[in-house]
Amino acid sequence: MSIYDTLNEQQREAVFHTDGPLLILAGAGSGKTRVLTHRIAYLIEEKGVNPWNILAITFTNKAAGEMRERVDNLVGFGSESIWVSTFHSTCVRILRRHIDRLGYDNNFTIYDADDQKTLMKDVCRLIDIDTKVYKERNLLSAISSAKDELITPAEYELNAAGDYGKQKIAKVYLEYEKQLRANNALDFDDLLVKTVQLLQTQPDVLEYYQERFRYIMVDEYQDTNTVQFKFVSLLAGKYKNLCVVGDDDQSIYKFRGANIKNILNFEQEFHDAKVIKLEQNYRSTSNILNAANAVISNNVGRKDKSLWTDNGEGEKIQFRQFDTAYDEADFIAEDIRKHVKDGAAYNEHAILYRTNAQSRLFEERFVAGNIPYKIVGGINFYARREIKDLLAYLKTIDNGKDDLAVRRIINVPKRGIGLTTINRVQESALEREIGFYEALQGLDLIPNIGRSAGKLDSFVALMEYFKGFAAKETLSDLMKEIIEKTGYVENLEAEDKEDAQSRIENIEELQSKIAAYEESCADMDEKPTLSGFLEEVALVADIDSLDEEQDYVILMTLHSAKGLEFPHVYLAGMEDGLFPSYMTITSDDNEDLEEERRLCYVGITRAEKDLTVSCARRRMIRGETQYNKMSRFLKEIPTELMETGAAFEEEVEMPTQNAYFQAKQVFKQKAFSTGKTAKQFTVTKEKGLDYTIGDRVKHMKFGEGLVTDITEGGRDYEVTVQFDTAGVKKMFASFARLQKV
DNA sequence: TGCTGGTGGATTTTT
DNA sequence: TCCACCAGCA
Numbered sequence: 001m002s003i004y005d006t007l008n009e010q011q012r013e014a015v016f017h018t019d020g021p022l023l024i025l026a027g028a029g030s031g032k033t034r035v036l037t038h039r040i041a042y043l044i045e046e047k048g049v050n051p052w053n054i055l056a057i058t059f060t061n062k063a064a065g066e067m068r069e070r071v072d073n074l075v076g077f078g079s080e081s082i083w084v085s086t087f088h089s090t091c092v093r094i095l096r097r098h099i100d101r102l103g104y105d106n107n108f109t110i111y112d113a114d115d116q117k118t119l120m121k122d123v124c125r126l127i128d129i130d131t132k133v134y135k136e137r138n139l140l141s142a143i144s145s146a147k148d149e150l151i152t153p154a155e156y157e158l159n160a161a162g163d164y165g166k167q168k169i170a171k172v173y174l175e176y177e178k179q180l181r182a183n184n185a186l187d188f189d190d191l192l193v194k195t196v197q198l199l200q201t202q203p204d205v206l207e208y209y210q211e212r213f214r215y216i217m218v219d220e221y222q223d224t225n226t227v228q229f230k231f232v233s234l235l236a237g238k239y240k241n242l243c244v245v246g247d248d249d250q251s252i253y254k255f256r257g258a259n260i261k262n263i264l265n266f267e268q269e270f271h272d273a274k275v276i277k278l279e280q281n282y283r284s285t286s287n288i289l290n291a292a293n294a295v296i297s298n299n300v301g302r303k304d305k306s307l308w309t310d311n312g313e314g315e316k317i318q319f320r321q322f323d324t325a326y327d328e329a330d331f332i333a334e335d336i337r338k339h340v341k342d343g344a345a346y347n348e349h350a351i352l353y354r355t356n357a358q359s360r361l362f363e364e365r366f367v368a369g370n371i372p373y374k375i376v377g378g379i380n381f382y383a384r385r386e387i388k389d390l391l392a393y394l395k396t397i398d399n400g401k402d403d404l405a406v407r408r409i410i411n412v413p414k415r416g417i418g419l420t421t422i423n424r425v426q427e428s429a430l431e432r433e434i435g436f437y438e439a440l441q442g443l444d445l446i447p448n449i450g451r452s453a454g455k456l457d458s459f460v461a462l463m464e465y466f467k468g469f470a471a472k473e474t475l476s477d478l479m480k481e482i483i484e485k486t487g488y489v490e491n492l493e494a495e496d497k498e499d500a501q502s503r504i505e506n507i508e509e510l511q512s513k514i515a516a517y518e519e520s521c522a523d524m525d526e527k528p529t530l531s532g533f534l535e536e537v538a539l540v541a542d543i544d545s546l547d548e549e550q551d552y553v554i555l556m557t558l559h560s561a562k563g564l565e566f567p568h569v570y571l572a573g574m575e576d577g578l579f580p581s582y583m584t585i586t587s588d589d590n591e592d593l594e595e596e597r598r599l600c601y602v603g604i605t606r607a608e609k610d611l612t613v614s615c616a617r618r619r620m621i622r623g624e625t626q627y628n629k630m631s632r633f634l635k636e637i638p639t640e641l642m643e644t645g646a647a648f649e650e651e652v653e654m655p656t657q658n659a660y661f662q663a664k665q666v667f668k669q670k671a672f673s674t675g676k677t678a679k680q681f682t683v684t685k686e687k688g689l690d691y692t693i694g695d696r697v698k699h700m701k702f703g704e705g706l707v708t709d710i711t712e713g714g715r716d717y718e719v720t721v722q723f724d725t726a727g728v729k730k731m732f733a734s735f736a737r738l739q740k741v
Numbered sequence: 742t743g744c745t746g747g748t749g750g751a752t753t754t755t756t
Numbered sequence: 757t758c759c760a761c762c763a764g765c766a
Contacts, residue, residue, distance in 0.1 A: 059756075087756075113755085253754080253756090255753080255754065256756080354753070356754085357757095380755095418743080421742095557754065559754045559755070560754090578753095579753095581754085596753095596754095622752075622757055623757040
């Protein structure tokens with residue numbers, strides 16, 4: 001019996017089809033990772049392919065690690081020379097070797113979202129863009145989309161002809177690129193873009209990698225964007241042994257440029273492509289799978305497929321509606337505790353939600369209830385202030401051209417170097433077209449620097465000292481030396497006590513991450529380098545730190561959950577306005593809502609044994625209470641698959657409730673209004689509000705709606721309005737500026 | 742130069 | 757609710 005006997009017919013077909021383009025349409029839980037790992041094993045063992053010639057691209061580092069491990073178990077040896085990594089890591093590795101061909105230094109730095117924003121601010125100041133009109137975020141996302149589509153600044157400008165706004169963006173884009181280059185830095189999108197440029201312009205480099213990667217596999221193919229597709233096509237251009245695995249129903253990154261056409265048009269792009277569908281689900285019970293199928297069937301324009309399972313029916317899907325989000329968190333915590341009491345492990349439970357902000361309530365509840373948990377996502381560890389500060393030191397030491405890093409730390413900890421001084425240095429650098437740090441090294445050339453010169457001098461001396469230190473000593477020692485000589489931790493201690501402690505702990509964690517990096521280099525016989533560490537840091541996602549061995553409840557967004565599975569899954573916050581989000585409900589592009597639905601599909605299909613879906617009637621969002629209806633996606637799940645739970649039965653709000661129904665309620669209330677309500681009327685009238693309960697009003701942002709309640713709240717009146725499209729909102733009269741219609 | 746407090750704006754999802 | 761920015765003062 002061979003390892004391939006355990007596969008089903010389609011899976012085997014996919015494994016044995018090794019030459020030529022192959023598209024595997026793998027439904028959720030259909031064993032695609034199994035197929036990929038067995039395929040790699042088959043290539044090595046049966047086809048005699050050198051592991052060195054195999055490239056496998058995954059979505060996260062975690063997935064890459066798992067794939068390597070599983071291949072390891074199958075083939076015994078050689079798996080370490082397979083190149084398994086994410087798109088971004090793959091590109092960085094290529095660029096580190098060859099980017100000098102494009103005029104960058106090979107030790108370029110990678111800018112994260114924070115750095116991008118800082119740089120964008122500079123750019124806008126430089127070319128006189130009013131950031132109140134053109135927001136940094138919007139500019140960056142426009143540029144990012146352009147890069148995803150491989151549009152250069154020059155091309156952008158051409159396309160912008162006649163469009164004033166676009167012309168502005170084109171100018172910004174051009175300058176932004178210029179600044180990145182001056183800083184010898186690349187942003188995330190650049191990693192892909194520059195690699196593609198490199199392969200397109202340097203035939204020998206292309207040839208080298210085409211020869212090297214004779215067999216290429218891409219996981220989560222539905223989430224690739226245009227650059228990523230171009231990258232893969234270039235690499236596979238010679239041997240055409242490209243195998244992509246994806247599921248159009250699980251495409252959830254359109255907002256990031258993922259191009260679903262990559263999957264829908266694969267067959268056109270690669271003419272003799274073979275297509276194999278994996279439709280048997282091994283993960284979930286049939287109740288769960290049927291629910292998922294029912295939801296996703298509401299999307300139009302998907303590749304036809306029907307997922308089935310011969311797993312049993314299993315438990316019904318539990319549906320609970322609560323008054324408040326607190327109740328929801330309470331219930332879920334209690335439910336998990338019950339399961340654990342009955343012998344389940346914490347880590348068999350995952351709570352999935354739409355937005356990171358929702359994690360807070362659960363966290364509070366779990367801390368109080370002493371339930372071990374792990375939140376994935378939110379603020380990235382490496383995005384924390386103290387970590388970024390220390391990394392900026394490393395970046396400055398590593399790449400003197402990274403102005404952003406230098407400017408970040410020049411006065412951190414405080415050295416009495418103020419904004420005026422920094423600006424003078426900056427101006428002088430700009431005039432002479434040199435870097436910021438370079439300008440610092442020739443202080444006598446900077447006018448009006450006067451009293452600050454001494455301070456700047458000693459800063460430069462310190463950095464030069466670190467550079468010398470870095471050349472001789474290990475990374476760990478360098479970090480220790482930086483903390484010591486700058487007095488960073490001491491300063492923290494002297495500051496406020498409140499979060500200083502956790503910041504110091506983070507710094508300790510950073511130090512152990514450095515040590516871990518050095519160790520892993522030693523394992524692989526590589527030399528630990530500063531750039532290497534910085535790069536590792538730049539490309540990790542929070543999900544990579546998820547450890548299946550640890551026994552904790554896992555909390556994360558639906559996006560992070562892609563590719564994972566858990567016995568017990570809770571989908572929390574299933575409310576219209578939250579999930580699907582307000583943005584997509586009001587969007588006029590139906591595609592947006594479909595993407596949310598796919599996200600829901602992803603969520604449901606994470607569950608193996610039980611699925612609990614829940615929502616709250618009332619929820620605090622950004623400090624204001626919102627009243628939401630249950631999610632429209634819940635209504636798409638056939639009721640016979642669901643169970644509402646005896647204790648909560650009477651609380652369940654039936655999907656019949658709509659604006660009309662609520663309006664009727666209000667009129668009833670009004671007709672039988674007690675003295676109290678009557679009094680409210682008079683009070684509001686005194687105040688000069690020209691609307692009362694039952695009136696229709698208009699809001700600047702939310703449109704028209706019906707006033708359902710007015711209560712006295714301190715110095716203002718709290719008005720509850722049922723909007724036609726935006727749902728129920730509670731707001732203060734003086735802010736809301738409602739107009740009677 | 743640096744701190745403080747007030748104000749206004751904002752949030753979807755992330756390699 | 758939280759964060760970034762700005763004005764005003766030490």
